[in-house]
Amino acid sequence: MIDDLISVDIEERGEVVVVALAGELDISVAAPTGRRIADAVPSSARGVVVDMSGLDFMDSSGVSMLFSLARQVGSHRQELHIVAPPGRPVSRVLEIVEFGRAAPVHTDLDTAVAEVARPRGSQPPPG
Amino acid sequence: MSQLPGLFDVRVQARSLAYLFATGATLGLLTLVFPHADEVRDSALIILAATAYVIAAIIWIRADRVREWQIRVVLLAGTVIISLANYYAGPPTLYPLLYMWTALYAFYFFPLREALAQLAFLAVAYAVVLAVQSPDSVIVRWLLAVGTPAVAGLLISRLLGRLDEHARDVQESEERMRLVLDAAPDAFITLDRDGYITNWNSAAERLFGWTEREALGKTMRDLIVPDEFGDRHEERRLALVASEGPFSTTRFDVEFTHRSGSRFPGEATVSKVETGGEVFVSGFIRDVTERLRRQAEREALLREQAARAEAERMAGLVGGMQALVDAALAHRGLDAILRDLVTRVRGVLDAGTATIYLADEAGGLTTGASAPGDHPEGDEFAARVAASREATLGRGDTLVGVPLLAEGEVTAVLVAGAEPSRVFTGEDLTLLRLAAERVGLAIAHARVYEREHRIAETLQRSLLPERLPDLPGLEVAARYLPAASEAEVGGDWYDVIPIAGGAVGLVMGDVAGKGLAGASMVGRLRSALRAYALEGHDAGRVVERLNRLLWTEAEDTQMATMLYVIVDPAASTVRWVNAGHPPPLVVADGEVSFLQGEASVPLGVLPFPTYDETTAPLEPGSSLLLYTDGLVERPGEHLDDGLAQLAARVAEAPQDPQGLLDHLLGTLVPSEGAADDVALLTLHNMPVPDRFAIDFPAEPDALATVRSMLRRWLAHAGADELEVAEIITACGEAATNAIEHAGTGNGARFEVSGSREGRAIEIAIRDSGAWRPEREDDHGRGLELMRTLMDDVAIDPAAEGTTVSLRRTLGQHERAR
Numbered sequence: 001m002i003d004d005l006i007s008v009d010i011e012e013r014g015e016v017v018v019v020a021l022a023g024e025l026d027i028s029v030a031a032p033t034g035r036r037i038a039d040a041v042p043s044s045a046r047g048v049v050v051d052m053s054g055l056d057f058m059d060s061s062g063v064s065m066l067f068s069l070a071r072q073v074g075s076h077r078q079e080l081h082i083v084a085p086p087g088r089p090v091s092r093v094l095e096i097v098e099f100g101r102a103a104p105v106h107t108d109l110d111t112a113v114a115e116v117a118r119p120r121g122s123q124p125p126p127g
Numbered sequence: 128m129s130q131l132p133g134l135f136d137v138r139v140q141a142r143s144l145a146y147l148f149a150t151g152a153t154l155g156l157l158t159l160v161f162p163h164a165d166e167v168r169d170s171a172l173i174i175l176a177a178t179a180y181v182i183a184a185i186i187w188i189r190a191d192r193v194r195e196w197q198i199r200v201v202l203l204a205g206t207v208i209i210s211l212a213n214y215y216a217g218p219p220t221l222y223p224l225l226y227m228w229t230a231l232y233a234f235y236f237f238p239l240r241e242a243l244a245q246l247a248f249l250a251v252a253y254a255v256v257l258a259v260q261s262p263d264s265v266i267v268r269w270l271l272a273v274g275t276p277a278v279a280g281l282l283i284s285r286l287l288g289r290l291d292e293h294a295r296d297v298q299e300s301e302e303r304m305r306l307v308l309d310a311a312p313d314a315f316i317t318l319d320r321d322g323y324i325t326n327w328n329s330a331a332e333r334l335f336g337w338t339e340r341e342a343l344g345k346t347m348r349d350l351i352v353p354d355e356f357g358d359r360h361e362e363r364r365l366a367l368v369a370s371e372g373p374f375s376t377t378r379f380d381v382e383f384t385h386r387s388g389s390r391f392p393g394e395a396t397v398s399k400v401e402t403g404g405e406v407f408v409s410g411f412i413r414d415v416t417e418r419l420r421r422q423a424e425r426e427a428l429l430r431e432q433a434a435r436a437e438a439e440r441m442a443g444l445v446g447g448m449q450a451l452v453d454a455a456l457a458h459r460g461l462d463a464i465l466r467d468l469v470t471r472v473r474g475v476l477d478a479g480t481a482t483i484y485l486a487d488e489a490g491g492l493t494t495g496a497s498a499p500g501d502h503p504e505g506d507e508f509a510a511r512v513a514a515s516r517e518a519t520l521g522r523g524d525t526l527v528g529v530p531l532l533a534e535g536e537v538t539a540v541l542v543a544g545a546e547p548s549r550v551f552t553g554e555d556l557t558l559l560r561l562a563a564e565r566v567g568l569a570i571a572h573a574r575v576y577e578r579e580h581r582i583a584e585t586l587q588r589s590l591l592p593e594r595l596p597d598l599p600g601l602e603v604a605a606r607y608l609p610a611a612s613e614a615e616v617g618g619d620w621y622d623v624i625p626i627a628g629g630a631v632g633l634v635m636g637d638v639a640g641k642g643l644a645g646a647s648m649v650g651r652l653r654s655a656l657r658a659y660a661l662e663g664h665d666a667g668r669v670v671e672r673l674n675r676l677l678w679t680e681a682e683d684t685q686m687a688t689m690l691y692v693i694v695d696p697a698a699s700t701v702r703w704v705n706a707g708h709p710p711p712l713v714v715a716d717g718e719v720s721f722l723q724g725e726a727s728v729p730l731g732v733l734p735f736p737t738y739d740e741t742t743a744p745l746e747p748g749s750s751l752l753l754y755t756d757g758l759v760e761r762p763g764e765h766l767d768d769g770l771a772q773l774a775a776r777v778a779e780a781p782q783d784p785q786g787l788l789d790h791l792l793g794t795l796v797p798s799e800g801a802a803d804d805v806a807l808l809t810l811h812n813m814p815v816p817d818r819f820a821i822d823f824p825a826e827p828d829a830l831a832t833v834r835s836m837l838r839r840w841l842a843h844a845g846a847d848e849l850e851v852a853e854i855i856t857a858c859g860e861a862a863t864n865a866i867e868h869a870g871t872g873n874g875a876r877f878e879v880s881g882s883r884e885g886r887a888i889e890i891a892i893r894d895s896g897a898w899r900p901e902r903e904d905d906h907g908r909g910l911e912l913m914r915t916l917m918d919d920v921a922i923d924p925a926a927e928g929t930t931v932s933l934r935r936t937l938g939q940h941e942r943a944r
Contacts, residue, residue, distance in 0.1 A: 009662075026830045027830065027866070054662070057859070058856075059859045060860055088852075089856060092916075093856060097908050
């Protein structure tokens with residue numbers, strides 16, 4: 001999906017779906033962006049990583065979208081991981097709303113992907 | 128019997144003799160069948176009869192080739208046979224035999240009276256001999272055997288002598304006739320009933336190359352009638368022979384063959400002649416080669432005179448026609464062709480009105496152009512002309528119409544109406560028809576071209592931004608002026624792309640391909656550029672990617688020049704990449720200058736060129752101008768002159784963007800239209816005030832604009848990057864609430880105002896709705912963000928609307944952590 005504000009780039013790395021967001025995420029694009037991500041995750045996938053490194057702006061509607069995405073993914077026994085480099089407006093917002101309670105937030109993409117792709121056996125108990 | 132009547136030729140004589148021999152032999156045999164005297168020697172008579180039959184058969188078969196001396200021999204043989212027959216048969220039997228044979232002979236050769244007289248004389252002579260002599264005497268028998276034929280022959284030869292005299296007279300007259308005929312300049316030929324040549328004069332010898340001897344007894348087909356005309360000749364001859372009436376003359380022109388095989392035209396005058404029951408065909412033949420040649424010469428002369436007159440007439444016609452054809456070729460635009468054409472038709476035909484009707488796809492006709500106006504019955508008449516597909520005169524020759532065809536289809540109809548009291552002539556019709564043949568295709572081409580041009584232009588316009596984005600603090604204006612219809616639609620395009628982070632991308636490009644192909648390439652480049660720009664690539668990478676697109680996907684060697692400029696109002700800078708495009712122009716403090724920086728090759732020229740970014744300041748109050756070469760390139764003028772002129776025009780132009788562009792188009796584009804497309808895009812970086820109040824529509828789409836405006840204002844107020852991000856996040860939450868309160872689609876608006884006192888910033892967002900602490904699905908996170916990110920958040924839920932005031936003092940980063 002390419003809008004004037006945001007671009008959504010989806011890539012499947014084995015059992016992990018990587019969604020790279022760039023541009024600005026506000027209420028005008030939040031809902032369709034969330035749907036686009038949810039649709040991109042096949043039931044066979046182990047989880048999804050939303051890479052927000054390219055995102056210049058995100059407001060509370062973007063946060064709401066991420067929360068609801070976390071719920072949806074969780075209901076399919078899949079994982080949601082977020083990548084947000086520190087010192088950027090987006091990571092500040094995620095900190096403020098304590099999004100870490102809903103899903104793990106990583107500082108770089110590779111760590112996040114490795115985390116999702118790690119063997120199930122070493123998965124910590126939920127919660 | 129040496130002299131035979133000249134009337135009979137050898138062939139006739141031979142056949143006559145054959146009859147006589149056969150008849151004599153038959154009579155001799157008949158005497159044996161009937162009762163007869165004992166002394167008759169049957170075997171001798173049978174042998175004689177057989178001999179006579181054989182001679183008759185030979186001479187009959189050889190009749191065509193028999194010679195005269197051979198006839199004499201045969202006659203001699205006949206006399207011998209009869210003498211022997213007399214001897215062996217004896218007088219009583221012989222008498223009737225000889226009598227009958229002689230009778231036949233006489234009746235065959237002589238008129239009735241003479242034949243009767245001769246037979247009577249013979250009868251008396253035999254009677255006397257038989258009465259006086261005893262038939263048993265050997266002397267008498269020999270006398271009778273030899274004497275009777277001798278007497279008969281003598282008598283006959285006397286009679287024949289008289290006949291011969293007559294024949295000589297005839298022959299002399301014939302000879303005279305022949306001399307006359309030989310002296311005749313024309314060939315004279317006679318044919319008998321069967322078509323065999325019986326006369327062939329010396330003129331005939333000269334004319335056909337065959338001698339009389341060779342010709343006689345042959346047919347005309349054998350000698351002088353060409354093979355392919357043989358049947359016709361025969362038909363004609365038979366018809367003539369069968370024709371009624373004793374005398375008829377027919378003349379006809381036919382071709383003849385000379386002995387050498389050469390052909391010549393002849394004139395034959397033939398008649399059917401009947402003399403004494405014989406039917407002849409006689410004819411005079413003359414070589415008319417010379418006559419035909421003179422006749423041809425005369426005709427050629429007449430033709431030449433006529434041709435000269437025709438040529439003069441045609442010169443007038445062609446002159447008029449050329450004027451019409453020129454009209455079609457002098458212009459490329461359809462309207463111009465049609466206007467010029469009808470004006471010239473009116474002039475050339477000296478007509479009152481001239482109109483061209485164009486056929487549409489449904490087959491209807493619409494007026495394309497008229498001079499000075501339509502004839503009242505013109506369209507009706509034009510429809511008739513279109514249906515008939517023929518140049519037509521109508522309404523008492525006061526209307527002339529001609530269809531214009533292209534590939535067999537009527538594409539237009541040209542109609543002229545006469546001045547009062549004047550009518551059109553066939554000449555006018557011809558002129559119009561000839562002109563139409565030549566003009567039709569030109570008009571058809573112009574129409575196809577025009578249609579494609581229109582499609583391309585529509586496509587192109589659809590690719591240009593319909594409305595430039597509302598950019599706070601930045602004023603943009605653009606113009607796109609397609610080339611006058613004579614030229615192809617160009618591939619000029621411009622675009623204004625808001626980029627995340629408050630910057631704005633300005634694009635000005637020119638695809639070298641014209642027409643539909645160029646326009647569709649523009650479409651691809653435009654959407655690709657928007658996508659790349661949004662993905663956050665820097666300007667150089669964006670342009671490199673576009674180059675890849677053009678290099679790998681465009682047909683042939685499609686090329687494009689392009690400027691991609693990123694204006695960052697917050698930093699008061701421009702960064703740009705120039706791919707072979709004329710340089711952008713900056714107006715700062717009234718000074719006009721071109722932005723000279725890294726210039727690189729146009730797109731589509733190299734597979735992997737490097738496009739480097741150049742940065743320059745763009746202070747508030749300055750303007751930037753982007754344009755395509757159509758504005759500065761004029762035929763025969765150096766590009767530098769065009770650029771210098773542009774700079775001069777910009778310097779004298781008003782400051783505001785719309786005024787600037789209008790001034791440039793007014794002074795730099797010729798009044799008859801631009802030769803090439805012209806695209807212009809200008810951006811004015813407005814001065815940043817300390818306080819502001821801006822109204823926005825209560826729509827989610829306005830949020831990006833609010834953020835962009837605030838970024839610029841905050842940057843100008845001295846906020847660092849993180850402060851800007853945090854403040855606009857907080858303000859964004861407040862603005863989102865304002866939009867939610869208003870509800871969408873009801874034309875409601877909200878206001879953003881700002882002020883600063885030193886480093887203290889206050890931003891207020893005021894809407895016209897009722898305050899709700901929480902948005903749906905928000906769980907109070909909006910308010911939480913505002914409170915965390917700002918020093919102070921005040922909410923004033925008044926009856927007429929809610930105002931959220933956000934305050935923060937810059938330079939206190941540790942505050943929230």
